Amino acid sequence: MASHAVEDPHATQHATTVQHHFENADQQKDASTIGMWVFLVTEVMFFGGLFLAYFVYRQAYPAAFASASNNTNLLIGAANTTVLICSSLTMAFAVRSAALGKSNLIVLFLILTLLLGGTFLGVKAYEYHDKWVRHEVPGHNFDCRDESGKPCVDAGHTPLFFALYFGMTGLHATHMVVGVGIILFLISQARKGAYGAAWHTPVELFGLYWHFVDIVWIFLFPLLYLIDRSAVPK
């Protein structure tokens, strides 16, 4: 009667993975998806507090923020944003491959995502090092100077910009480091053939997390690199 439906090898393989408190696989998957989204809502508020701090202090010391933000490297920032968008594309294809039950492609796209994420973190480390040698890390040896060696405008308040720069990009990078750890786990599981068309919830939910981290950067990039680029205070 319903023999056609049962012939899907993945469906039978994972038929027993529906936990007893769920009606069926659909309900179980919806519950997982909603759980992940609720977690992401808490992440929105987590990062939202930092964004709020940024807006409040930029409002209070606009000249210091404009002057200090011009010390970020525009081309490196744009290139790194592009790298992160590429990693979101490969992640989207990893989830798509999982949904189509193509195990080898899941592994391939997860490895590509891992490499692109690692590239982003490497570039970020280079930028941090650059800021370190230029004494732009808030603290005892802090000194904000523009390209020509002149002190920044309202230099006394520029540590606020750099504190927020390191705080916001640091929290973002921390999320990526956690993501890299999870990708490694997913790769090892995918290589064992754990994910198929009928069940690949971990891959899909990690995709949500990875894209969310991408979105955070989509807002960090204009705020930290772009908005005061053409308005250097004299």
Next chain:
Amino acid sequence: MASHAAQSAGHTTPHIVPKWLYFAVFFALVILTWVTTFVSTVDLGRWNIFVALAIAICKASLVVLFFMHVWYSTRLTKMIVVASIFWLILLLFLTMADIWTRTWMGVPGR
């Protein structure tokens, strides 16, 4: 009957988004990134921040709707997404409304 069973089994397979849509979203994101980077070097006065944030909101919307599959999600998921944006707006705008308007009057203790 067999077709009905196949249909209900088919429901467990997620919506497969065509490849071209992912590539279209990807190219839009890359182009918008370089557009916003270029526009930042043009002096638009106070409008630079609005243009940059408008482009960022477009990019974020593309990621949420298509890479994160919200376009194809259940109503409950959509509601959670909208609620998170609403609460973020409350956090940012109610606080900034205070910060922006404090200087309007010479209130003691400002």
